[in-house]
Amino acid sequence: MLRIAICDDMPNELQCLVSLTNQYxxxxxxxxxxxxxAHPDxxxxxxxxQSYHLYILDIVMPMVNGLELGNVIRRLDREAQIIFATxxxxxxxxxYAAAPINYLIKPIEKQSFYDTLALAISKADFAEEKTFAIKTSGSMRVIKLSDILFLEYGSHSVLFHLLNGEDVLSRTIRVSFSEYSAPILKxxxxxxxxTSFVVNLRRVERFSKDGFTLHGGKMVPIAAKQYPAVRDAYMDYLMAKGEQR
Known part of the structure; x- marks a missing residue:
């Protein structure tokens, strides 16, 4: 399912954007x-x-304007599609620091809005959500991959750190961490x-030689011997995302 967030502090303008989007x-x-x-907060x-595939944002809003909001969204999710309407x-x-699909001037022209939506949706990755089943000590949890910040291995178990701040611990695993996480790494x-960490690159806010800084300020280390390969792979990932935009 395609998830769309529309933010505008003017009730009439918000309803107009919602109505046009619903029509499309x-x-x-x-x-x-x-x-x-109705408010960026x-x-x-x-x-x-919750994450969204597409964000439609006004710019002139109280407290946090649309430009700041767009930059926050881009830091949290490099693949989110953003449309500014102002x-x-x-x-x-x-x-354009937030790499939006388009910058539309109100009053919104219907066909231009539809064309922009078509482009944004064509780039959005909203196929059936990929999931992973975690066997815990007492039950089975099925989580969306997009909700994972990172995986951490220790004491023969895997700790899943989620976007909402929740941590889910697997029961003892009898294979290597790489084997266990192989379906996710696909x-x-x-x-x-x-050796002990798998990171969701969509949630990276900053990259350095020390590691990845993720949403909420959490840090995932990079093994020193792996740094050149990790750096190159991450740069390739960013370039691929840029080309898709």
Missing amino acids: ISTQNLDAEITQF ALLTAMEM TEPQFALQA DKHFMQCH
Whole structure:
């Protein structure tokens, strides 16, 4: 399912964007869910528990403007598709720091909006969510790969650190960490950067020789001997994402 977040502090403008988006979804027969936010803080709070494939953002908003919001989204998710919709054309150059699909000027022209939505959706990765089943000490948990920050191996168990702050511990595993995490590593967004760590590259906010800094300030180390290979693989990943945009 395609998840769309629309944020605009002006009620009439918000409803206009929601209505246009709903019309497009209906005409294209898409499986999509729209969540609307009247304040950027509400969207930031929601993003602690949920990610979206597409964000449609006003720019002139209280407390956190759309440019700042777009930059936060880009730090949290390098693949999110962002559309700015605003009455203010002068912020266009600044807006491109967040690598948006388009910068639309209100009042929104319907066909231009539809064309932008079509482009954004064509680039969004919203195929059936990939999941992973974790056998814990007392049950089985099925989690979406997109909800994982990183995996950490220790004492023959794997600790899954999730985007919402929850940690899920597997029961004792009888294979190597690399074998256990192999199904996850088939996903292009994941990389084993250390004997005991697998990181979700979508959630990387900063990269250094010491490691990856993720959402919430959590750090995942990079094995010294693996650094050149990890660096090159991460640069290839970023270049691939840029080409897709």
